[in-house]
Amino acid sequence: MNRTLTIVTLSFIYMALSAGVHAGDYIIRDFQKQEMTPIYWSEGAAIGDFNNDDHPDIVSGPNIFLGPNFDRREGFRHEFYPAVAPTRRNPSDFSYYSLDNFFSFPSDINGDGWLDVLTVGLPNTPAYWYENPGKSFGGKAPDKPVHWEKHFVTNAVKNEAPDFVDLTGDGQPELLTAYDKHYGYVSPNPVSPKLPWIFHPISTHEEVIHHYTHGMGIGDIDGDNRADYITGDGWMRQPASLQFGEDWEFHPFPFVNRKTNPVFCCFTGGGNMYAYDVNGDGLNDVITSKDAHGWGLSWFEQVRNGDEITFIEHAIMSAQAENTDNPYGVQFSQLHAVELVDIDGDGLKDILTGKTYRAHDFGDEGSRQAPVIYYFRLTRQDDGTVEFVPHLIDDQAGIGRQLVSGDLNGDELVDFVVGNKNGAFAFTQRVRKVNQQEWEEAQPAHIVKFKN
Amino acid sequence: MNRGRGALALIAIYLFFPAVAQADEFVIREFDKQQLHSVYWSEGASYGDFNQDGHMDVVSGPHLWLGPDFKHLYEYYPPVAPTKVGTYSRGYYSNDNFFSFVSDINKDGWPDVLTVGLPNTPAYWYENPGKSFNGPGPEQPEHWTRHFVINAVKNEAPTFGDITGDGEPELLMAYDEHYGYVSPNPVAPTLPWIFHPISTHENVIHHYTHGLGFGDIDGDGRHDYIIGDGWMQQPASLQFGEDWQYHQYPFVNRAGDNAYASLNGGGDMYAYDVNGDGLNDIITSLDAHGWGLSWYEQVRKDDEITFKEHIIMSKQAENTDNPYGVQFSQLHAVDLVDIDGDGLKDIVTGKTYRAHDFADEGAREDPVIYYFRLTRKSDGSAEYVPHKVDDDAGIGRQLVSGDLNADGLPDIVAANKNGTFVFTQRRRSVDQDEWKKAQPLRLKGF
Numbered sequence: 022m023n024r025t026l027t028i029v030t031l032s033f034i035y036m037a038l039s040a041g042v043h044a045g046d047y048i049i050r051d052f053q054k055q056e057m058t059p060i061y062w063s064e065g066a067a068i069g070d071f072n073n074d075d076h077p078d079i080v081s082g083p084n085i086f087l088g089p090n091f092d093r094r095e096g097f098r099h100e101f102y103p104a105v106a107p108t109r110r111n112p113s114d115f116s117y118y119s120l121d122n123f124f125s126f127p128s129d130i131n132g133d134g135w136l137d138v139l140t141v142g143l144p145n146t147p148a149y150w151y152e153n154p155g156k157s158f159g160g161k162a163p164d165k166p167v168h169w170e171k172h173f174v175t176n177a178v179k180n181e182a183p184d185f186v187d188l189t190g191d192g193q194p195e196l197l198t199a200y201d202k203h204y205g206y207v208s209p210n211p212v213s214p215k216l217p218w219i220f221h222p223i224s225t226h227e228e229v230i231h232h233y234t235h236g237m238g239i240g241d242i243d244g245d246n247r248a249d250y251i252t253g254d255g256w257m258r259q260p261a262s263l264q265f266g267e268d269w270e271f272h273p274f275p276f277v278n279r280k281t282n283p284v285f286c287c288f289t290g291g292g293n294m295y296a297y298d299v300n301g302d303g304l305n306d307v308i309t310s311k312d313a314h315g316w317g318l319s320w321f322e323q324v325r326n327g328d329e330i331t332f333i334e335h336a337i338m339s340a341q342a343e344n345t346d347n348p349y350g351v352q353f354s355q356l357h358a359v360e361l362v363d364i365d366g367d368g369l370k371d372i373l374t375g376k377t378y379r380a381h382d383f384g385d386e387g388s389r390q391a392p393v394i395y396y397f398r399l400t401r402q403d404d405g406t407v408e409f410v411p412h413l414i415d416d417q418a419g420i421g422r423q424l425v426s427g428d429l430n431g432d433e434l435v436d437f438v439v440g441n442k443n444g445a446f447a448f449t450q451r452v453r454k455v456n457q458q459e460w461e462e463a464q465p466a467h468i469v470k471f472k473n
Numbered sequence: 474m475n476r477g478r479g480a481l482a483l484i485a486i487y488l489f490f491p492a493v494a495q496a497d498e499f500v501i502r503e504f505d506k507q508q509l510h511s512v513y514w515s516e517g518a519s520y521g522d523f524n525q526d527g528h529m530d531v532v533s534g535p536h537l538w539l540g541p542d543f544k545h546l547y548e549y550y551p552p553v554a555p556t557k558v559g560t561y562s563r564g565y566y567s568n569d570n571f572f573s574f575v576s577d578i579n580k581d582g583w584p585d586v587l588t589v590g591l592p593n594t595p596a597y598w599y600e601n602p603g604k605s606f607n608g609p610g611p612e613q614p615e616h617w618t619r620h621f622v623i624n625a626v627k628n629e630a631p632t633f634g635d636i637t638g639d640g641e642p643e644l645l646m647a648y649d650e651h652y653g654y655v656s657p658n659p660v661a662p663t664l665p666w667i668f669h670p671i672s673t674h675e676n677v678i679h680h681y682t683h684g685l686g687f688g689d690i691d692g693d694g695r696h697d698y699i700i701g702d703g704w705m706q707q708p709a710s711l712q713f714g715e716d717w718q719y720h721q722y723p724f725v726n727r728a729g730d731n732a733y734a735s736l737n738g739g740g741d742m743y744a745y746d747v748n749g750d751g752l753n754d755i756i757t758s759l760d761a762h763g764w765g766l767s768w769y770e771q772v773r774k775d776d777e778i779t780f781k782e783h784i785i786m787s788k789q790a791e792n793t794d795n796p797y798g799v800q801f802s803q804l805h806a807v808d809l810v811d812i813d814g815d816g817l818k819d820i821v822t823g824k825t826y827r828a829h830d831f832a833d834e835g836a837r838e839d840p841v842i843y844y845f846r847l848t849r850k851s852d853g854s855a856e857y858v859p860h861k862v863d864d865d866a867g868i869g870r871q872l873v874s875g876d877l878n879a880d881g882l883p884d885i886v887a888a889n890k891n892g893t894f895v896f897t898q899r900r901r902s903v904d905q906d907e908w909k910k911a912q913p914l915r916l917k918g919f
Contacts, residue, residue: 147624173624176595176665201663212670212714215649217624219667222660266660 047460050365052414052436052448057086057093059444061107063119064377065358065423066440069127069136074159077429079447080138081440082122087159089430091447099158100166101138102151110143116382118143124423125440126185128194130214138169139185139196141178145232148174148183148196148207150214174218175207179232181313181357181422182292188239188248189263195221197237197250199230204237204250204257223250223269224257233288235313235357236277240296242305242323243330251307253277253290274321274332276307281340282315284384289315292358292422297370299399300407307332308372310356311340315386318356318374318397320409337372337397337409342387350468351395351411354387355380358424364396364435364450372397372409373426378419379442392419392443410465418446499908502813504862504885504896509538510546511892513555515567516825517806517871518888521575521584523547524606529877531895532586533888534570539607541878543895547606548614549586550599558591564830566591572871574633576642578662586617587633587644589626593680596622596631596644596655598662622666623655627680629761629805629870630740636687636696637711643669645685645698647678652685652698652705671698671717672705681736683761683805684725688744690753690771691778699755701725701738722780724769725759726788733762740806740870745818747847748855755780756820758804763834764788766804766822766845768855785820785845785857790835796919799843799859802835803828806872810883812844812898820845820857821874826867826889840867842887842896858913866894 062082071078076088083104087097107119124141131137135153142148151169158167179199188195188206195206196218203222210216236253243249247259250269253276257269282289291310299306304323311317317340321332336346344352357377364371375394376387383389393416397409421441429436434450455463514534523530528540537547553569572589579585583601590596599617606615627647635642636654643654644666651670658664684701691697691706698705698717701724705717725738739758747754752771759765765788769780784794792800805825812819823842824835831837841864845857862885869889877884878897885896903911 176621176624200665201661203660203664210668210670210714212651212673213649216651216670217648217665217668220658220665222658222664225660266658 047455047457049453049455049460049463050412050434051451051453053451054415054418055091055447055449056418057081057091057445057447058084058098061119061442062104062122062445063125063423063440064123064421065125065425066421066438066445067125067127067138067423067425068427068429068436068438069138071127071136071138071153072158073135074157077427077431079429079438079445080125080127081438081445082119082125084445086445086447091429096161099162101169102171103166103168115384116379120146123421124183124185126194126196128185130209139174141183141196144181145177145179147176148178148198150174152215172215175220177232179230179234180204180237181233181235181288181290182237182294184237184239184293186239188250188259190247197239199232199234199237202226202229204230204252221263221265223259224271225268231288233285234290235285235288236290236292236294236309238294238296238309240294240305240307242272242296242307244304249296251276251294251296251309253279253294253309256307272330276309276319276321276332277311278340281312281317282386284381285314291317292356292374293360293424295359295361297361300405301401302405308359308361310359310374312354312386313357313377314355314380316340316342316352316354318359318372335407347411348408348467349411349465351413353390353393353395355385357422358420360424360426360437362426362435362437364426365398366434369399369401371399373424373437375415375418375420375424375439377421377441380422391416394418394420394439394448412465414448418443499903499905501901501903501908501911502860502882503899503901505899506863506866507543507895507897508866509533509543509893509895510536513565513567513890513892514552514570515573515888515893516571516869517573517873518869518886518893519573519575519586519871519873520875520877520886521586523584523601525583526605526607529875529879531877531886531893532573532575533886533893534567534573536893538893545607545609547610549617550619551614551616563832564827568594571869572631572633574642574644576633578657587622589631589644592629593625593627595624596626598622600663620663623668625680627678627682628685629681629683629736629738630685630742632685632687632741634687636698636707638695645687647680647682647685650674650677652678652700669711670714671707672719673716679736681733682738683736684738684740684742684757686742686744686757688742688753688755690720690744690755692752697744699724699742699744699757701727701742701757704755720778722769724755724757724767724780737763739765740804740822741808741872743807743809745809748853749849750853756807756809758807758822759788760802760834761805761825762803762828764790764800764802766807766820768857783855794919795859796856796915797859797913798916799861801838801841801843803833805870806868808872808874808885810874812874812883813846814882817847817849819847821862821872821885823862823866823868823872823887825869826891828870839864840889840891842866842868842885860913862896866891 066081079086085099105121121142126139127136135155139150185194195208205222238251239248250257255273277290294309296305307321318338339346355377360373373396378392394414426437439446518533531538535552539545555567569590574587583603587598631646643656653670686699687696695707703721742757744753755769766786787794803825804822808821821844826840842862874883882898
């Protein structure tokens with residue numbers, strides 16, 4: 022596929038099963054793309070109502086784009102902290118990077134009812150949170166930006182797929198990161214979130230975990246209703262009660278081949294990792310991309326041998342340039358972020374992912390191919406097998422290192438936002454009723470060699 | 474007194490009491506000054522046997538000087554040039570190194586170094602690689618692995634001492650609206666350390682606030698936390714986040730109309746029983762960029778603890794308090810150590826050389842170092858007799874005493890904008906005449 026092939030958003034179509042649309046209706050889902058800025062500020066973006074006007078806003082890098090318009094041209098782009106220009110890390114670097122902003126995590130950290138933003142930068146740089154001043158900024162941005170107060174979280178976030186989620190089940194999110202020889206999480210100082218946060222190690226490994234190690238996530242693998250900690254090398258089981266410094270039981274399993282990538286030996290892995298019951302057998306499976314700078318997307322079916330938990334791999338896209346696995350002929354590289362969300366409202370979570378645009382400029386596998394975004398619609402067959410049906414959303418924006426979905430416009434359809442070296446983008450989902458013929462023509466087709 | 478006059482260490486003399494020397498022997502104590510470096514790298518220095526050869530070494534800024542002669546220099550981390558803080562800054566400062574604290578942080582038997590820089594900058598610890606080194610430093614420095622401690626050390630007199638009594642030192646500092654201490658992550662000191670708040674105040678405590686220390690004020694055997702505005706009583710058991718009881722007392726004056734008045738204070742603060750009445754008193758300088766050195770006698774009214782101030786040096790340029798006529802400014806660091814071995818801790822301090830270049834009170838006077846020898850009178854009062862150690866080097870923001878050459882006599886290390894210095898104590902027996910001539914003289918009228 023050529024990157025210049027098409028500029029408009031492509032359309033995808035399928036039979037809608039969700040509420041609000043009658044069964045039997047033929048529905049096409051479009052994603053309308055809106056470019057909020059063509060400038061590279063961040064490797065991610067996120068959604069939240071920062072001015073409490075009931076319209077979700079978009080945060081990416083130092084910018085908040087106010088909903089419902091997300092319109093940068095009319096002065097509605099609010100800069101909430103001083104912008105830092107992306108640079109090369111050193112004179113011989115083969116690419117340039119945002120230094121301070123790869124991820125934005127909105128959360129009401131100080132509990133005042135106004136969403137704050139926790140930011141994570143280039144791996145091995147600090148995390149901060151920016152305190153929403155708690156006044157409405159519904160209108161045009163002021164001539165002089167009103168910068169939010171910055172608070173220190175931790176000095177160096179290690180691992181390329183940190184996340185800010187409620188791992189412990191206490192109702193508050195924790196920042197997942199590695200440090201030294203430990204995986205763990207960072208949570209606010211219990212006295213005040215304005216104090217430096219505290220790293221809670223949950224596992225001890227033989228070697229220092231490199232900050233460029235890829236792939237991380239959480240989810241309940243053993244079915245005890247406690248989220249476990251998932252890495253490319255296996256998972257750590259959350260114990261019934263948390264004691265500071267007590268290692269969680271480590272269950273090695275090679276979800277990724279750490280040495281696949283010739284450039285990044287030993288750090289190879291995906292982006293966000295999930296535990297989810299893909300095939301509906303009551304056991305949570307693991308979903309992960311295989312190499313954030315190369316090829317591969319798989320789900321790992323959980324199999325029990327007595328009490329022992331192991332996994333069978335099912336490739337969704339092949340782990341090398343040649344497609345040997347995807348029956349729809351879809352194959353792209355650099356899935357540095359993966360979102361798991363029910364795009365079509367059928368009750369099953371789908372995989373939303375894409376190609377990271379110029380992750381290492383043109384140094385990665387497949388990096389000159391079109392920067393696509395796809396969702397892989399989960400479908401379960403009668404025989405207990407499943408298939409992820411790929412739907413192309415876009416082939417020009419690509420994704421960054423963080424991919425976040427949510428409802429941007431209150432229509433209860435899942436939208437998503439992107440920040441990367443192409444800029445920052447909002448993708449808004451639309452539905453359209455069509456006749457059967459149009460619907461059928463728009464269905465993703467099995468390619469010949471994989472036809473059943 | 475002219476700053477350029479004397480480069481040699483001056484001589485301080487007094488009657489020597491302890492067991493080592495015969496009673497009635499007349500002893501002069503001198504401090505040999507050795508300048509290790511003439512370049513400004515740090516506001517402080519400390520010492521430890523980093524190469525485990527049985528000789529104490531000196532650490533200051535990015536350098537170790539190997540004992541016993543301190544001639545060989547080892548660079549243990551990449552030096553950072555001092556710079557101005559801002560375009561219109563009136564002084565230039567080491568950015569990364571004001572304090573060096575020596576401690577075997579990873580318990581491998583080799584002393585490591587914890588560094589604190591300009592206020593509001595990070596603290597790190599550097600891991601001693603744990604192998605013997607001697608002679609000249611290698612052409613390519615072997616830098617020690619750096620580990621993160623905390624992002625911003627607030628307060629101008631942080632210290633690394635065992636306030637909790639668990640046998641391990643903690644880094645005392647403020648952050649946001651809290652005083653507290655930073656201790657290693659219990660799993661590994663190579664992980665980011667943890668700030669333990671011990672008191673909550675109404676306003677954010679500014680990182681340029683001066684003066685901090687610890688000591689047992691209430692006599693319960695537990696160290697309390699001492700600040701310019703009072704002290705916080707350590708509870709019997711430590712619960713994370715539980716405030717220690719705050720007892721207000723204005724050890725320093727933060728009420729002035731000067732722009733920096735609210736940050737005003739001294740350097741290291743101590744609780745020590747100055748007058749021997751069984752109650753620990755408070756010793757502090759009053760303005761690290763101005764005048765004043767006092768001790769506060771603890772007075773009990775039933776269970777209530779209050780203090781009565783005794784001025785050692787006056788709070789203004791004019792000397793109205795010191796009977797020996799000694800008056801100097803900018804006591805940004807104070808060490809409490811028994812210099813003369815009489816069993817009583819003396820005060821070692823000096824003038825911080827060009828703390829804010831020449832903007833501070835008395836900034837153009839001699840950068841002196843003194844020790845104030847504690848003497849107790851039979852009537853229960855106490856007097857500090859000043860002995861000049863030097864009038865050319867001055868001190869920085871950290872002043873450390875200890876026995877560098879294993880002769881049992883406390884020596885002094887200092888570093889500042891004049892460079893890095895070692896002051897080695899020597900004692901010499903003299904006849905009575907010479908001894909008498911060398912005694913500090915009392916002025917009439919005090």
